[in-house]
Amino acid sequence: MISTPDFVLVVVIAVLFAGGVYLMLERSLSRVLIGIILVSNGANLLMLVVGGPPGGAPIVGMTPEQEMSDPLPQAMVLTAIVITLGMSAFLLAMAYRSWQLNEHDEVQDDLEDRRLARQAATDQGLRSELGFDGALPATLDEDAAEARDEMALFGEERAEVDWE
């Protein structure tokens, strides 16, 4: 059952992945998309290669069963191909929208995340400045003095039995 890997395909897969990852790490959405397409092609080939040795088309009557390639990874790859199409079209629509709004299709940094990082940095500054205890919350006594229930005001309820 053990099959020897196909050297040419291994090289092709590696090159597709290297190029695809390189492009995916860019900021231009259209380059990212091209990277995704390259990686997808590489991944589909990978599925096929690790799925089993090559053979004839898995169609009964056309190829003897012993010589067939494994149909299961093929079915998975088939769906993956069409999904990639859907995703490419979606990313292209995003790139177009980004161009419409910003006149470019670059992925910007998330401002909220950057704000968070800045805040954490100042917090760190605060810690070293005030010492660790500086920001500790209030003590138990202070908290207890603050805790007041929403109690009835008896004066308004004199109508009830004045027992004592």
Place this chain on the structure above:
Amino acid sequence: MLCSKSTLLVLLLAHAAAALGAPTLVSWLGRRAFLVLALVPGSAAAWALGQTAAVTSGEGPTMTLSWIPALGIDLAFRLDTLSWLMVLLVGGVGALVLVYCSAYFSPASGNLGRFAAFFVGFAGAMLGLVTSDNLVQLYVFWELTTVFSYLLIGHYTTRKSSRRAATKAILVTTAGGLVMLIGIVLIGDLSGTYSITDIVAAPPTGPVAVTAVVLLLVGAASKSALVPLHFWLPAAMAAPTPVSAYLHAAAMVKAGIYLVARLAPGYAGLEAWQLMILVLGGFSLVMGGYQALRQHDLKLLLAYGTVSQLGLLAILLGAGSRATALAGLALLGAHAMFKASLFLVVGLVDAATGTRDLRNLSAIWRRLPVTAVMAALAMASMIGLPPFAGFVAKEAALESLLHGGASPAWLDIALLVAFVAGSVLTVAYGLRLWWGAFATKATIPEIEPVRVIRPPLLLLAPAALLAVGGLAVAVLPGLGDQVLSPYANTYPAGEPGHLTLWPGLTPALVISLGMLAAGVGLFAIRDRVERWQATHQGPLDADNVYRRTLRGLDLFAADLTSLFQRGSLPFYLGIVLLMVVILPGGAMALGTSLPDRISLRGGVPQLLVGALVVVATILTVRSRRRLKAVILTGITGYGTAMLFFLYGAPDLALDQVLVETITLVVFVLVLRRLPAYFSNRPLAADRWVRLGIGIAVAVTVAGFAMVVPQARLEPPVSAALPQEAVAFGGGSNVVNVILVDVRAWDTMGEISVLVAAATGIASLTFLRSRTRDSRRPRDHVPGELPVLGLGDPDPMAPLRRPGTSSGSRSQEWLRGGRTLAPQRRSVVFEVTTRMLYHTMLVFAIWLLFSGHNAPGGGFAAGLITGLALAVRYLAGGRYELAEAAPLHPGLLLGSGLFLATGSGLIPILLGGEVLQTAIFDLTVPLIGEVHLITSTFFDIGVYLVVVGLMLDVLRSLGAEIDRQGEATGHDSDLVGPALEPAPPLRDRL
């Protein structure tokens, strides 16, 4: 009693129903709703009272319902003496406190409905906890009480202090609960059952069992606020006072004690148990009393007093001898009554005077004389004055400790010392409490008389009942002995004890008097004690440790977040990819070896195609021009398709070619609006980093490709698929049968993704409703039909015959052609389109139906139909597209999904499973034999979804971008290289 078994279940359900209905009830009746709700826990107490005789004779009701039989977990309930006592306390005190609530809260106070719901819900959870006979079930109720306690402590959600206290309570108690859960699982695993009765009857032994017991005790300590996990309880005083009286004095904090009492008959002999009970209980008893002496807030004083008393209870119920256990059970009941009563009194004083700080209260006894007397009764029980319940319990405890009963003598002595010290402190802080709340203090001015208002009966009665009850149960002779002994006698060691009101002049009584005197003395020198306490702070404050830990955790989390959450997509992606390299790649490098030989069996064709793909990929990456990059990507795609074909996957090759073509078309449609060149790259150094990551990933993946094929041990699951495809799937194209039959669920999920993608594309592009813009030429009034590109320069105009652009219908090849300016039309393209379009459609349909037996199927057919539509659009513009497919794409997507789902459901009607294939052979007149396979309809559904996606893509990224271009004045034609400014020379390849 009739149906006493299911009564408990009914009671639990009643609590749940009352909790759910409480908000409505409160909105109807206002705070009077508390009186109605008091009936629910009250009925639980009444039920327990009705079972007294049965419980005492050892025939209390039990009930078991099967829950998770595979894990040996049942819903098991039983009412023995210990449970009976707890149900009485939980139900009785719960009902009284609810009555108190009806007068305590202002009618105008907010969120009373929510409060009532949580309160009753808690009472139900507590009832379930104390009647559970299964450890896992007990844990569930245990955590429920934790959650309700959290919600009740945090009742004033707008207050920071209240939220902080609630967080503290839930963190400590759930952490303890989780530790306990580990213990539960360990012990359940060892003994093969989770039934508490069975475990205690035959307790497992060994180091694992000891560990489990220690873990269980940690859980009990966290719940019952034993030192060092006690600090959440004083903080929990942020809760409304009725909550403090019920949860944090009478009921919830007793859960840990209850667990100790449950397990003690089985485990009190363990040395680890004895040590833990001594340390946890002893320290709580002494430290709690010591801390109570220095508090100024009356609730805090009571809270520390509770810590102290809980420590005492842990000692008595955990020590292991029968006599101590009996004393412990008596104190358990007495404490619930006097402590709840005292809390209610403090709430009353607070309500009447507006303060709980004993430094501001003076001569209140004159204003609230009855309240003061009730407080004195409860306090007398707490400090152990005869003839109150507290006295009876403490005498019995002292007696049993003096006689010894627990196995090692050192334990008895240590426990006795802790007991004496704790009792002296209790006397001192008990007196301090009454003095602080009611006594006349020379140094403190009296509160303005108008501010002190007498309380109504509903507020006073619950506190009074609990205080007087402490007297009543003690006075009834032999009562305690009779009802409590059955459980105490399940303890393995020692002589049975006795509860007596007047034991005579025994050594115990002498010691008791001595403790009382010492306590009074300690109270008398309170000023000096307070000053000494102020100057001698303990070195280790558990609360401080908690705060520091939490603060440190916050800072650590913030630092970690800011380190990784940079907001940069490439950064995130880089991290993810590096993880792929490090983790699975590392595992591969360490655990596997490369194959000793590789194959080149693909021969020259594969080598040539492979080389083509490699070169095209490298050129794609280096390309600076969008269009060039896209076309090169297309070449890698076509190359991949050929590799698929050479590998023996014709279906994949077909689909890949089609998808590649369509991707190319769609890319070009969008690229005409984007700049011709990619924007400038930032830094060269960045590029090297990216390249490094790319190569690392590539090496890892190549490693997988080499290693994984070797790893196969078993024949593939698909070995039998070819025969099954023919026999059950009715098709000889195995890949297609897999798609529409074997793994049809996958395909179903996939076409749903396509529907989502299509909808997303349309939503991103259409700024208005997409239904409005599929106008066909005939929808326009003749003469108003817009013509695209009419103003473009047309050097050939003099050569044209006038009128060609809008010629009569018989002269045109495509109807949409009229909407294009003459210089934009291509007769060759229009003629070819006209001739090819229908051929392509027929070919698609043929592929769709032959796909079950030959390469093809719904995906390929849908893609070819999409290509046909694309050709029409490219040749004739957006009006031509509307002419070719006057359908709304949503209709295609929806009906496709519907057909696929529906064809999956039909087999159910035929008695099969979802998506099972049924095969019919019909004889149709004129046509003859028809071989009908239901999965064909599934494939048709797939086809329709793919066509819908294609139509949405063409309409959005083609037609709508055209329309927007026309509307905004941007030309919508393909951007030719000449129209763009020439790129800098270095960027040209």
